[in-house]
Amino acid sequence: xxxxxxxxxxxxxxxxxxxxxxxxxxxxxxxxxxxxxxxxxxxxxxxxxxxxxxxxxxxxxxxxxxxxxxxxxxxxxxxxxxxxxxxxxxxxxxxxxxxxxxxxxxxxxxxxxxxxxxxxxxxxxxxxxxxxxxxxxxxxxxxxxxxxxxxxxxxxxxxxxxxxxxxxxxxxxxxxxxxxxxxxxxxxxxxxxxxxxxxxxxxxxxxxxxxxxxxxxxxxxxxxxxxxxxxxxxxxxxxxxxxxxxxxxxxxxxxxxxxxxxxxxxxxxxxxxxxxxxxxxxxxxxxxxxxxxxxxxxxxxxxxxxxxxxxxxxxxxxxxxxxxxxxxxxxxxxxxxxxxxxxxxxxxxxxxxxxxxxxxxxxxxxxxxxxxxxxxxxxxxxxxxxxxxxxxxxxxxxxxxxxxxxxxxxxxxxxxxxxxxxxxxxxxxxxxxxxxxxxxxxxxxxxxxxxxxxxxxx
Ligand code: P71
Numbered sequence: 001x002x003x004x005x006x007x008x009x010x011x012x013x014x015x016x017x018x019x020x021x022x023x024x025x026x027x028x029x030x031x032x033x034x035x036x037x038x039x040x041x042x043x044x045x046x047x048x049x050x051x052x053x054x055x056x057x058x059x060x061x062x063x064x065x066x067x068x069x070x071x072x073x074x075x076x077x078x079x080x081x082x083x084x085x086x087x088x089x090x091x092x093x094x095x096x097x098x099x100x101x102x103x104x105x106x107x108x109x110x111x112x113x114x115x116x117x118x119x120x121x122x123x124x125x126x127x128x129x130x131x132x133x134x135x136x137x138x139x140x141x142x143x144x145x146x147x148x149x150x151x152x153x154x155x156x157x158x159x160x161x162x163x164x165x166x167x168x169x170x171x172x173x174x175x176x177x178x179x180x181x182x183x184x185x186x187x188x189x190x191x192x193x194x195x196x197x198x199x200x201x202x203x204x205x206x207x208x209x210x211x212x213x214x215x216x217x218x219x220x221x222x223x224x225x226x227x228x229x230x231x232x233x234x235x236x237x238x239x240x241x242x243x244x245x246x247x248x249x250x251x252x253x254x255x256x257x258x259x260x261x262x263x264x265x266x267x268x269x270x271x272x273x274x275x276x277x278x279x280x281x282x283x284x285x286x287x288x289x290x291x292x293x294x295x296x297x298x299x300x301x302x303x304x305x306x307x308x309x310x311x312x313x314x315x316x317x318x319x320x321x322x323x324x325x326x327x328x329x330x331x332x333x334x335x336x337x338x339x340x341x342x343x344x345x346x347x348x349x350x351x352x353x354x355x356x357x358x359x360x361x362x363x364x365x366x367x368x369x370x371x372x373x374x375x376x377x378x379x380x381x382x383x384x385x386x387x388x389x390x391x392x393x394x395x396x397x398x399x400x401x402x403x404x405x406x407x408x409x410x411x412x413x414x415x416x417x418x419x420x421x422x423x424x425x426x427x428x429x430x431x432x433x434x435x436x437x438x439x440x441x442x443x444x445x446x447x448x449x450x451x452x453x454x455x456x457x458x
Contacts (some may be wrong), residue, residue: 003415007313009060016044019375032453033368033379033438044375045417046409051216052098052256052263052344053409057308060260060301067297077290080266080299083306087238088215088245090268092275094282095292095299099216099254100125104132104393105286106212106252108435109277110176111135118166119179119214120145120158121186126179126214126252137167143185148348148401150339153228154193155339156184156221159199172207179252181214182221182244189217189341191224194232195246199249210271214284215251218244219258220342223315237310252273260305260410263296307405318342322408324415328422334429337403344407347425349382351433358383358398360437360457366404366428368454369435374424378404384440385449415434 019027019042031037040046046053068074078277081093096102103126106294111117113134119126120141130137140162144152158180159272167175197213204211222240226232232240234356245251249267255261279289286293294302319342326340349363356362363382370376382402390397392410406421428435442453 002345004317005322006414007311007317008057008411008443009369012164018044021372024260024372024375028215028368028371032442033364033455034452035367035371035379036376036450038371039118042375043371043377045413045421046343046377047406047421048377048379050257050407050409051254052261053412054260054262054305055409055411056258056260056262056301056305056363057411059308060304063300063304064085064297067295067300069296072240072288072290074290074296074299076299076303077295079303083303084153084266085266087241087306087310088251088268089242089251090245091270092272094275094278096265096267096282096286096295097180097293098254098256098263098265100129101286101293102254102265103129103214105278105281106177106267107135108281109274110210115176115439116166116170116174117177117179118158118163118175119130120156120181120184120192121154122179123181123185123214123216126181127205127249132438135381140166141184141187145184145190146400148188148346148403151338153191153339154196154224155190156182156187156192157196158192160196160199160203160245163200163203167203167207167209172209175209177210177212178204179212180216180248181216183217183224183342185217185343188337189220189343190339191221191228191342193242194225195229197244197247210249212269213245213248214253215245215249216254216257217342218251219309219315220319223312223319224309224342227319237312237315241310255302255305258306258309259302260309261298261301264294264302266292266302317397321413321415325406325408325418325422328419330421331424332426332429336426344405346381347378347404349404350402352429353432355433356403356435356437358387359396360439361454362437363402363404365435365438368438370404370425373428374420376406376421376424378406380449381405384452384454392427 027042111133115135121139127137144150145155245324255264326345335348337346353362364380364384386399438454
């Protein structure tokens with residue numbers, strides 16, 4: 001079969017409004033050619049993010065009705081804790097309202113201005129939270145992980161030599177934690193191999209440095225290990241996950257991804273003293289340690305989501321659906337980041353629109369064109385998101401990669417939606433010469449892509 005049949009049927013539907021070209025034109029102009037400013041009602045297929053956009057199962061919705069909203073000791077916390085302990089194997093479980101809050105709590109305790117945090121590639125919020133403590137984030141992904149056309153099967157791996165060198169030159173005392181993002185979102189949703197995790201763990205243990213996983217998409221990573229790494233083909237996802245986490249001292253988690261929920265996260269760790277410090281801070285900023293900024297019903301939904309996400313039929317569909325979209329595009333010659341990642345397909349805008357210079361935001365131009373053409377919302381990951389002005393010369397500096405991310409929400413769209421997306425993009429690719437560059441007319445001093453305003457260059 002060349003398509004991944006859905007391992008679920010549909011019990012509740014959420015109607016989508018189809019807009020016409022003139023309506024979309026008015027909406028995108030009003031949004032300043034920035035898809036973050038679009039009303040979601042004006043979108044047909046929304047691929048802005050896979051975070052917090054999952055469809056919950058009937059079992060999760062049923063769990064919401066069993067929410068125990070006691071301030072302390074809610075039974076849902078017990079279920080939440082049991083489910084995470086069972087799957088992740090860590091001793092102390094601390095709920096948070098989402099992933100970045102887990103990052104903020106951990107780094108508030110561990111970091112100061114002298115500290116350095118290595119990661120394969122820091123996700124934006126992780127990097128921002130390291131910087132917020134005055135510490136320095138360092139990305140140590142293997143070189144292949146930065147080449148959009150390289151087909152390495154574990155492009156999320158960390159370069160062990162770079163890690164050893166950094167520990168030697170900075171000294172282990174300046175590195176309170178080494179992080180590893182699974183899958184590596186900023187590198188294209190690429191997996192990390194079990195062997196690489198084991199080796200990083202060996203290095204960090206030898207230097208007495210903590211090792212934490214950014215576990216947002218752990219189940220997708222485990223599926224790739226099962227598929228691609230020798231010795232794991234006959235193991236269950238649960239077994240693979242258990243082994244993966246056994247090499248780490250803890251993790252941060254945004255349950256908005258592989259927790260299959262719309263809000264929530266947690267921190268998990270083995271160190272009781274660190275957990276105590278984090279819990280005290282949690283009480284100050286998030287809430288009591290048995291709810292951490294979430295309702296009892298949210299904890300229940302996460303407990304059940306974590307059981308469902310390791311189901312192999314689900315993961316085969318999930319990874320298969322993303323791959324199905326990528327394969328339809330590849331067949332038509334549309335330039336993509338290789339190989340296809342776990343949660344998203346990335347269009348290579350530089351190759352898609354070679355006639356638009358980086359100073360005219362080719363990836364943003366493609367994102368806007370895709371909305372105008374088909375009502376599909378993607379997100380730019382290129383010179384609008386990462387470009388910056390040189391502090392001394394005022395000159396614009398551009399990132400290496402110029403991508404458009406099509407992030408696929410979990411269990412939300414059917415394969416027919418994917419076909420619609422693919423055909424729309426292929427059509428746009430045939431007409432690519434008609435797409436023009438953009439000019440920036442407003443930018444905020446930081447994280448400008450969220451609020452930027454642009455106009456068409458004629
Ligand atoms: C994604 C997101 C969501 C997002 C966040 C910020 C700007 C735009 C979109 C969130 C992640 C992530 C990783 C690896 C931590 C977080 C933060 N990703 N680590 O890809 O991918 O989690 O949103 O629950 O705070 O669209 P949080």
